[in-house]
Amino acid sequence: MDKENFFDRVFETARRIPVGRVTSYGAIAAYLGMKGSSRMVGYAMNASGDVFPPVPAHRVVNRNGMLTGKHHFPSPELMQQMLENEGVQVENDKVVEFKKLFWDPATAEL
DNA sequence: GCAATGACTGGAG
DNA sequence: CCTCCAGCCATTG
Structure with missing residues (x-):
């Protein structure tokens, strides 16, 4: 599969997410410049x-922080099990302190 | 190439 | 915070 170019971008960004953090x-x-393609991210x-x-x-x-x-x-x-394992509190299929644990790739340090 | 699908988002109620 | 509607766009049949 050579067309994973699009997916690869998403994968690399997702791997940059620190432990105990979450993103949308x-x-x-948006970080990849495809704000309208949010669905494609999930697809990837x-x-x-x-x-x-x-x-x-x-x-x-x-x-919404929902799983x-x-x-x-x-x-x-x-999914919830791994999140809690990393210190992320999850309840009702959604991250409790989502806003606090939210991690933005654009604000992330190299 | 068109139609259907989907791990989404923003706005409005 | 939750639900409904419409828009977006790449992948697949």
């Missing part, structure tokens, strides 16, 4: 399980 699809999309994450190294898709949630992609994991409860 729109943040990644769908292929994240087919690439290497693995992408921490569990740190990527929607703008919208948990259903796409090997186990729907795995």
Whole structure:
């Protein structure tokens, strides 16, 4: 697959997410200059399980901090489990302190 | 090339 | 904070 050029951008950005932090699809999309393609970011994450190294898709949630992609994991409860394992408190399928744990790739230091 | 789909987003209620 | 509607755009059939 050579057309993973688009996905690769999303993957690299997603891998830059620090542990214990989370970000939104729109943040990644906007950072890559594809603000309108926020859906494509999630679509790319769908292929994240087919690439290497693995992408921490569990740190990527929607703008509301909701674990919208948990259903796409090997186990729907795995996503929340890993987040809590990293110190991210999750409740009702959404990050509690999302606003506080929110990580923006644009404000991230190299 | 068109139609359908989707791990989204912003605005309005 | 939650729900509904419409817009966006790449991937797939």
